[in-house]
Amino acid sequence: MTAKEIDKARNPLLKLALPALERAARIAREQAVIHNTQLIIWRNNRVVKLSANEIREQAAEYRAK
Numbered sequence: 001m002t003a004k005e006i007d008k009a010r011n012p013l014l015k016l017a018l019p020a021l022e023r024a025a026r027i028a029r030e031q032a033v034i035h036n037t038q039l040i041i042w043r044n045n046r047v048v049k050l051s052a053n054e055i056r057e058q059a060a061e062y063r064a065k
Contacts, residue, residue, distance in 0.1 A: 029055050 009015055032039040033056060038049045050058075 029059070 003018070006014055006018060028039060031037075032050070033052045036052045038051055039055060041048050041050060
């Protein structure tokens, strides 16, 4: 489902799903950094393990943009 389709959704809860998922992802990244653990994600049709350092680097790059 695209962002436009979500915006047009009749179910009001569907419109709240994307921000909730983004919030959950942010919290998962924060917790992985705090506890110095890997974060396992799905990227480009495969499982990828990100170290706490990689998460920090990605966050720094994102803030720099």
